[in-house]
Amino acid sequence: MENINSEPALFYKEINPLTDKINGPMLVQKIDTKELFVKKCYPLYLEEHLTTLKTIKHAHLPKIQECIIQDGKLWLYEEFVQGKTLTEVIQSSERLETEKIVTIAMAVLEALGALHKKGLVHRDVKPGNIMITNEETVKLIDFDAVRTVDGEKESDTVQLGTMGFASPEQFGFAESDERSDLYSLGVVMNICSVKEYPKKHLTEDLILRGIIKKATKLEPTERYQTALEMHLALRQQLSKQRTAAKQNKRQISTSKKRPVNITMNARPFTNRWGTNTYVNQVVTRGRRVLDSISLFFKKFIPGFRTEKIWKRVVALFFYTMLFVSIVGNVFGQPTRSLKISEFVDYLFIFIIPMLLFTNFLDYQRKLPLFSSDNKRYRYIGYGVLFLFWVVITKAGLELNSYIYKQIN
Incomplete structure (x- = not known):
């Protein structure tokens, strides 16, 4: 940990x-x-968290210049952000445009992603802690409630957060984590849209409604699981909105320029490749497919669920070698029955344990032992899982051998 002392305070x-x-x-x-910086007093128990925060350099987070202990108090010197809070922006506007809400939310998600990557949870995402600078840059500020994710606690040691924006688990129901921040951001987005909490009046905006509804689910497992996942969902919705707006603009422009056709029975010639509309639709659909595939891999496929490149490289190499090995050995057999028998052996010995023990499709969240906060119960869960694999593998291989003998 960084050596923190009071000497740097003399330079301010x-x-x-x-x-x-x-x-x-x-x-x-x-x-x-x-x-210019803001000097702010924080509780001493946040020393380690704020020292970690100082190492994060991000466009949507204020720069942390110093962490100083002076006279038995912890002082944080952070960038002085000039601009308006999102609260002030909301109050001075009848309603914010959907695209602006999405843009602000995506910026906050990028800031949260940087915090979450370091194991920190903000726990107080609200309009008053989101700044819009004079240059229109979004900054997530104020770290009074920041904590690290433990993963072993039944609830937070210190229960902090703003009523209305804080997730249910922040009031003693469970330990808060990254999904708690996403819940709060969902509430913020609804406030931006209709100036009401989603429980009281969920926005009717087609772009925002589904995302806010999912982000503010009471059960954390039903929300977006990472800031990246929610960011991708917003990006897709923003892309849809921009594409629809361009198409409407083109249609209006075309209708104004199109000459009146006085021939009642003649069908005007149109070439769908003659304009960019069709091409844009194809490109947009392609991007949606790629985004969906990317989201699927990042959410479900072991090795791709983290941001670490080396894990993805190892996973890709492993999957490639496994696929080549299966195809080579299965199709290398001289008869159809041997091909089936060889594939079944691979299925039980390699494929099934890989799916079971790497939590494929995140199925373990639905099992009681694995969803427990108690590490001992999770170890028991893995033991039961291992026995289950041994039993079904033994039964499957014996059945496979018996069927093969009967056929031949």
């Missing part, structure tokens, strides 16, 4: 307090560079 000059609270945020200026 206090300008003025930003609130009337005691030990509230203070605007300070670094003496040598003249840069």
